[in-house]
Each structure stands twice: as C-alpha cells, then as structure tokens.
Amino acid sequence: MKSRKIIDSTEIEKIIQDSEICTIGMVDEDNMPYTLPFSFGYGNETVYLHSAPEGRKTGILKNNPNVCISFSTAHQLHRQSGDVACSYSMRYKSVLLKGKVEFVSDYDAKVLALNLIMKHYTGKDDFTYNAPSVNNVVIMKIKAVSVEGKAFGY
Numbered sequence: 781m782k783s784r785k786i787i788d789s790t791e792i793e794k795i796i797q798d799s800e801i802c803t804i805g806m807v808d809e810d811n812m813p814y815t816l817p818f819s820f821g822y823g824n825e826t827v828y829l830h831s832a833p834e835g836r837k838t839g840i841l842k843n844n845p846n847v848c849i850s851f852s853t854a855h856q857l858h859r860q861s862g863d864v865a866c867s868y869s870m871r872y873k874s875v876l877l878k879g880k881v882e883f884v885s886d887y888d889a890k891v892l893a894l895n896l897i898m899k900h901y902t903g904k905d906d907f908t909y910n911a912p913s914v915n916n917v918v919i920m921k922i923k924a925v926s927v928e929g930k931a932f933g934y
C-alpha cells in the first residue's frame with residue numbers, strides 16, 4: 781500500500797470535518813514541544829477552539845501563537861498475514877494545518893465560533909448561550925497559513 785498526498789481542498793475539508801478531535805502542537809517558553817488534544821469547530825479554512833481562561837496552554841499561546849494542528853480519520857488496521865508483524869499497517873487520512881492563534885474577544889464572534897464547535901459535534905446549527913458563559917470562555921481562532929493532506933491505504 782502506498783501513501784498519497786491530498787491537495788484537493790474539498791477532500792482536505794472532509795478529513796477535517798470527519799475528525800473527532802484535533803491535536804494542537806505548540807512551542808513552550810523553554811522551546812520545548814507541548815501538544816494537547818482539543819475539540820474544535822472548522823469553517824472557511826479556520827479552526828476554532830474553546831477553553832477555560834486559565835491553564836498552561838493559554839500562557840504558551842499568548843507568548844508564541846504559532847501552532848501546527850493535526851487531524852486524522854478513517855483509521856483502519858490492515859494486515860496481510862496475521863502472524864507477521866511487519867505486514868500490519870494503519871490506513872488513515874490526515875491533515876496538518878499551520879497558522880497563528882488569535883484570541884477572539886468580540887461577543888458575537890465568540891458565539892459564531894461556539895456555533896461552529898457545536899455544529900461539529902451535533903450537526904445542529906442554532907444554540908442558545910448565556911452571556912456570562914460566553915464572556916468567560918476563551919475562544920481561539922487559527923486561520924490556515926498552510927494545509928497538507930495525506931492518505932495511506934485509500
């Protein structure tokens with residue numbers, strides 16, 4: 781089985797939308813990698829994240845907004861021979877998206893981001909929110925600067 785590059789934007793968007801979560805890769809104050817799994821919303825080549833105000837990641841991202849985000853889906857263990865370890869492989873489709881985190885403070889923009897996150901997990905468009913929760917939540921948006929797709933076994 782071969783891997784293939786994915787350049788078609790529709791296929792790339794489908795991989796992102798089919799991914800259950802993403803992993804955010806960032807660089808901490810000691811120049812060390814720090815990665816975290818996150819729920820997300822996606823639209824218009826932009827990833828939206830939400831979080832509590834406190835925590836290590838927000839400090840890191842305010843200091844260095846550069847991120848590399850990975851998405852993957854269609855995971856499927858494949859084998860040619862059950863007893864031969866090297867004949868096993870994992871089929872997948874994945875995307876790497878790079879960009880800079882922007883912190884969103886405008887109330888209506890926060891609601892739009894939350895709607896995209898909710899849509900990703902429920903398929904539904906409209907939700908109600910209470911103002912204190914929206915004011916309190918941290919919303920981060922990452923407009924894609926580069927996107928790469930790759931599939932193995934598909």
Ligand SMILES: Cc1cc2nc3c(=O)[nH]c(=O)nc-3n(C[C@H](O)[C@H](O)[C@H](O)COP(=O)(O)OP(=O)(O)OC[C@H]3O[C@@H](n4cnc5c(N)ncnc54)[C@H](O)[C@@H]3O)c2cc1C
Pocket residue numbers: 801816817818819820829830831832834835836837838
């Ligand atoms: C499937 C999934 C979805 C998630 N979705 C979201 C989301 O949408 N929004 C959100 O804010 N968070 C989400 N989380 C949690 C997220 O991964 C972080 O744990 C959380 O945001 C706290 O990160 P922090 O840097 O603020 O850590 P802090 O609370 O500051 O934690 C301190 C230390 O705990 C350790 N740590 C932090 N997170 C993890 C972790 N996940 N696993 C192991 N050790 C850890 C680190 O060493 C860190 O230095 C999700 C986690 C999972 C598994």
